[in-house]
Amino acid sequence: MASLTRSPTARRHRTSPGNYEDATHDFADIIELDGAPSLANSANGSLTTRPTRSGRRARAEREPPTPSTGFIASKGARRAGILTDDRGQDPRAVASNSPYRLASSYGPPRSPGPAAASRPPLARACGTGRVARRRNRHLTPSITTSVADSVRSVVAELRAAVSDRWIDGPATVLAAVGLGWALSIGVRFVYPALVPFLRAEFDFGLSAAGLLLSLLWGAYAAGHVPGGVLGDRVGEGNVLVISAVVSTAAMAAVAAATGLAVLFAATIAFGLATALYGPTRFTVLTDLFPDDSGSAVGLTMAAGNVGNAALPVAATAAAGALTWRVGFGAFVPCFAVAAVGLRAAVPSRTSETDATVGDGSVRATLGRLRAGISGGAIPTIVAVQVSLSFLIQGFASFYPVYLTEAKGLSPATAATLFGAFFALGAIVQPTAGAFMDRIGLRRTLLGCFAACLAALWGLPFVDGLVPIAALTALFAAWNGTIVVTQTYVADTLPTEMQGTGFGLLKAGWMLLGATSPLVVGVMADTGLFDEAFLLLGAVGSVGLTIAVLKL
Template sequence: MLPSAVRRLGPLTQRAKHALNDSRSRIVLAVAAGWFISLGVRMVYPVLLPHIRTAYGLDLTSAGFLLTVLWAAYALGQLPGGIVSDRMGERITLVVSTLIAGLMLLLVVGAGSAIVVFAATALFGFGTALYGVARFTIISKTYPDNGGAAIGVTLAAGDLGNAILPVVASVIATAFVWQLGFGFVVPLFALVSIGLWFVVPKQAADADESEMVLSRETARYVVSELRRPPIVVVTLILVLGFSLALTLTGFYPTYLIEEKGLSPAVAATLFSLYFALGVFVKPLAGSAYDQFGIRRTLPVIFVLAIVALLSLSVVESLWSLVLVTVLLSSLLGNIAITMPYLTDLLPEEIQGTSLGLLRTTYMLFAAASPPLFGILADHGYFDEGFVLLAAVAGTMALLVLFLPRQ
């Protein structure tokens, strides 16, 4: 049975390798490098939050609100990012995004008050949002026949950033000063900006697309396209999937410490393992989508997640929790399948604008899920909360059945 499974994985890994082994690989690597630092720094914030609280005398509520500001600004920046990408092209959008992010981190590092930290964090979140849409559209245009694998590679780079940058930032902040936990990334943003400028094609869209003006007719066109049943269904899957992901990543370490009795160090290690596995899960998921389509790949991911979420309340040993964490990491493959599928559904001339609007929508809806889960946990229903998340995964699996066959 194992040799059979290996044979099945062979074509999937070959597709992922193909995305890095031709003349277009420079684009994938440059975009992936930007996503590595863009997403990784957002996960640095929770690690450095205790230092920020001490420096500016923030209570827990205010510190939590800083994270809300970061993610809300990221969600709200998706639509403007899509519009800029459609009108000015992906190269300018990606470069501007990385430059804004680097400059705002400099403001955070040199901030003299909490107000400046909050304002700079909001602008950092908004700036990185510009990257969110353009990375999908440029890869989709560069790899029209192998987009899932290529997007999976770039997404995996983000998980690598999640696993590495927070650890590095924590070590630097502890050894020196907390500001350097942000500051060491600023030169990386500058280097990536230069790389993107020279590697990403100047004209990623047709001339008439870049000259497209915003009008009522354009708005009607966008809305009419977004009302198509497959787009509505996959957007619902994204709303539920992002809600599940935000809740899981927000509370999993706390659950392991308070309910399973693990030390903070061990819980943090399992949390890092979850993201580190995304380096492998996302390219494989994207390759599976390219080969088998969305209806045959997404349900597998959700079934594995259901098993893991239902197991959390009964497993106790460390190694069983490691296994559950491995199964949970299958959820990281969701975005590597749904995003290329959604991107391919959208007309190219409004691809960035439409994708930005949809990403803003599902992220804002999903942002309400962690507080709701927190209410359950505060009332002693931590385990039941994860059972509820399993039900969400089951709902997503059923929604896949409403997508057309490819």
């Protein structure tokens, strides 16, 4: 019994009762040979045969993209455990040049002797010329059989490609992590879109709205510390699942809030729940994609921007047609689905060893963190990230309201521009990640940062839909800055405290940034909306100056 095996990855195919042999599983064809199936590698001529019942189909595994050449055999050839291709070539003649190894349950293949060498190739393959001549009528497949084989081959290749590249491949991890992140961050940006509905329901002003959003972002920042510690101690994949499960319950509580105190408390709970996702997703991606961490992070952050662009619009439509409670409550089952997907796709632990932080004390943790960030560009990157965090939290929390109250645009137009900012971010972020992998951190960061600041400084001085839309598109370059800064920090911290260290750092810069919505809200209530956005530009300019001088 001859069989094809290929290390390193293989599936098991049954060749006889109680006997299994490995076969490669990159792609699969279905080939009918004289009413009985055989396994064959059509890319290089090496193959596998197995005794089965007549009329059944078997897989033929091969490497893409070489098209199938088709293998033929008589019953005598199948009994001998040998096939030939349609040119009459002995596949054993090319097996030595194949990446696969030819094995036989009847022993190693034998070289043809001097007498056999004088026979035609097909006769040698079948064992005798008599058998080959007797079975010659089976060697030419009909056109119908060839077409059927081709159709089955295409279907099998598509099925194998889907399995290998999407179900079993890294794309599954990226999709699961991206979905969880799209919900975690996208629902946070649902809050600014639903602020008018919340103000009407609970009767509060822009200052209170700023406080609500500051508490949301502050809770999200504070939750990064336990999120990072849990990632190191119980496994990164487990933390992502916990985050999705707790977010499900918290979002249900937000949708059911009946008073202002309940709304604020449930919002804080949701911020803490989604915070578990924040630092852990970076460590998962940098662990699983060490050579392309920038691209992997950029792709998942782009998924987050898709959520940012789509979820506020969907929630606003639901709130307008029904009630704001539906706008929040619709995400409860979405988080539940994300939890199931993360459990199925992401390993429980992605780091090589159980990462800990020594004796677990705060002093020991801070000491190790201080040692981890003392060298390289991490201090500079953290300082830059503080300014970026302050800038975006103030901008995103009030941009739709700013466009309606300071620029005179309709709420629908303001919501469209707000969504466009995030939609463009879905393009900018993977692009920035790719540029970071190719041209380096400094040039990518400075280019994105300068572009978004130019837009922010110009925004208070323009009016009209076209100029505002152009500046909104330019400001979308901000989305590329965080790909660079956060990927660098997550990838540079010591492995033994990567989750904890990144969680502490991110909690610090986000807590500082969480003050921004409150500041902007108070200034807006006093008629200083333009000045509030200029303040955001000034803080961002400090960060850009640090990057230019220190990186």
